Amino acid sequence: MKNSSDLHQHYSLLLGLVPPWTVINVDLRMQERLVEIDVQWPSDHEVECPECQRSCKIKDHREERRWRHLDTMQFQTVIKSRVPRSECPDHGVKTISVPWAGPSSRFTLLFERFAIDVMIAAKSIKEAAKLLGLSWDQVHHIQSRAVERGLAHRNLDKIKNVGIDEKSFLKGHKYALLMVDIDGKRILDVVEGRTLESANQLWSRIPEEVRTGVDAVAMDMWDAFITSAKTNAPQANIVHDKFHISKYLNEAVDKVRRAEHRDLMRDGDETLKGAKYLFLKNPANMSDNEKEKFKNLRMNNLKAGRAWSLKEQFSDFWNYSYKASAEKFFKQWYWWATHSRLKPMVDVAKLMKRHLNNILTYLRHQITNAMMEGFNSKIQSIKANARGFRNFANYRIAILFYCGRLNLYPL
Ligand SMILES: [Zn+2]
Structure with missing residues (x-):
């Protein structure tokens, strides 16, 4: 780099920053193996209200926030910025959105993508955390956000045949109920327990218009499963497969x-x-x-x-x-x-x-829950590194992350 402005330009390109966002400082800390990139929105430039996209004046700047980015040559790379707040006549004071990260994330979009790929390959949060240099909780948080995003955007249009089945978890002490989209070969959701209440809860996880479009439900000869299918999808045929x-x-x-x-x-x-x-x-x-x-x-x-x-x-x-x-x-x-x-x-x-x-x-x-067996080995390996699965919500997130066929990446 000839001078610092070239270096700033270089990082702007790397981060894919769109003007008027500018890199105003790059701090290379050799000892800590850390690069800190200071990104700024010029104070004299109008901002967009994140609700209505109208151009507004800057109200003020928030305190400095930091986002972990992909490493640069094995140096941990962090973006920091004081993000301006817009003052919209209709929506009041709002923090504007930043192009490099999703709202309330501590990681850049590129880093989240990379972390998701590492999790998929590593098959365990513990292993992924080690590879990424993050804590278990941080990786779990990225996983939860990925699943939330995926659930919010998944397509449930063509669901005709579903299967309901139970799985034991926590070394057989507890049970979970799973719903599978048989043709889509994906797990739709997981709830704790195997009672009528759990079965009803499982059905409630898919929208009513999807429930009432189901043709057939494969299941064991269990009263709880039968009763809840009759209540929640009365048009569907029950199939003891x-x-x-x-x-x-x-x-x-x-x-x-x-x-x-x-x-x-x-x-x-x-x-x-x-x-x-x-x-x-x-x-x-x-x-x-x-x-x-x-x-x-x-x-x-x-x-x-x-x-x-x-x-x-x-x-x-x-x-x-x-x-x-x-x-x-x-x-x-x-x-x-x-x-x-x-x-x-x-x-x-x-x-x-x-x-x-x-x-x-x-x-x-002609539907069966046989594919559930296929998910078993995956679920087994999720169980095997089950730190934190005393909390059922974590178990559910992991199952949907690996078996839900969700689009996990930030949009
Ligand atoms: Zn507005």
Whole structure:
């Protein structure tokens, strides 16, 4: 740089300052590895009212504020300025907006963008804070603002199919309810608890015109979920989806196997030892060796084998296109299940019968909450670095930040 005015010009360009904003001083502090850029609006220049954009006189200047900017050659870079206040005949005295930062932010727009990218890459606030040289709270604040912005501007026009599901958090001590936009593959919101109240609260997070446009809701066979869907989206079909039904059937098979294994072991019979994974595995994914082992097990006329067959038989249900044929199939299957003398299978068959109408809706809507599994690993990693998630609001912000498909950047 030939002289200081060239240096000021250089920083003006770097910051993208538009006249009459000018850099009036650049303070390079070698010891602190810090660059402070003093930016000023000339006192004799009119300002714009931030409400109505009318040109007004300057009322006065606010006390000096500082904004953290992107580092310059590994020097922390800070913009400081005494921002003028406008005096508008209609809106009174207001602090004018500055082009380098959003209102009430302590960071420049470019820095916020960068911090958001770092958070996305780092997958944890702690790690991002370390990389950015900020405190946990400062990074969390940038994350919250990003989510608020994203929620305020997100497009909810095309939401037709949603899913509602629960997740445990804080090592299973507490529950959260999530709403997913199934076609948009994004989490719409998260609330604490899994009661009827929580479910209603979850629905209230999306605008009424969106709620009443929903065609179908995939969910577990839970009264709280069912009641709140009927109240908040009465036009929508409730779908107890394939994903949840399979979960119940698998759990029932597992119960039968565990009880039988216990009984056999009492007599020193180790037939079912280490067989758990075979009963849970999809036969299509078994190796030849596993297939053989599994076939032999089932040849033994074990209760677990019969339970497993019932579960497998049910999978045909999902292939029906016509309600009447599916109903007929269910009746037959229900008879087998309830006559199996396997209590867990009888219980799950009765539960399904009570909810059959909302299981049959699957044939029309073909939606599932299976994608929730996809979010699980992401949510798991959010939980893993969960400092501050004793506060549920922080947990929600993190989930929406990583799984909400929001536009997180400053506008
Ligand atoms: Zn005004």
